[in-house]
Amino acid sequence: MMNQIVNENTRYRGDDEPARLDLVFTRVQINDDLRYECPLGKNDHVVIEMEAEVNSAYKIGVTRFVPKYNPREEGKKDWFNVRGARAKKKRDEAWKKKMKETEI
Structure with missing residues (x-):
């Protein structure tokens, strides 16, 4: 099951109505500590910061797809x-x- 974790608007352009254009779908559990920061430079998209635990997914991938060498x-x-x-x-x-x- 995929989860969409962005819950706030991520694009603010002048006088236009804010919109949620940036979405993050994942199967891996990501901490709910999602931070919305100021846009970089002249960009109108918000910077989204999050912490993800990728070590477990990496280990699963290695055990599944890397052949064992004996x-x-x-x-x-x-x-x-x-x-x-x-x-x-x-x-x-x-x-x-x-x-x-x-x-x-």
């Missing part, structure tokens, strides 16, 4: 250790070969 940790450490062991073995073999060549 990194696969299993086997990752084993792969790294096996690869590291192979590299160390290769290094040691190369070092031994080099040492044999320099002994002669």
Whole structure:
């Protein structure tokens, strides 16, 4: 259900009759602390200030539309250790070969 929260006239132009032209419709509960401030510059529309709680709507959107990322940790450490062991073995073999060549 949508709620219209602006209850006062928002446009005052010269001698014309004031009108409610600016409307805010929302499904999210906005605090009733709606403030009507003076127009900016030469504008004839009132500035409407309000505070809205968007954090809950943001969290709902994230959980609904952002895919969940579950990194696969299993086997990752084993792969790294096996690869590291192979590299160390290769290094040691190369070092031994080099040492044999320099002994002669």
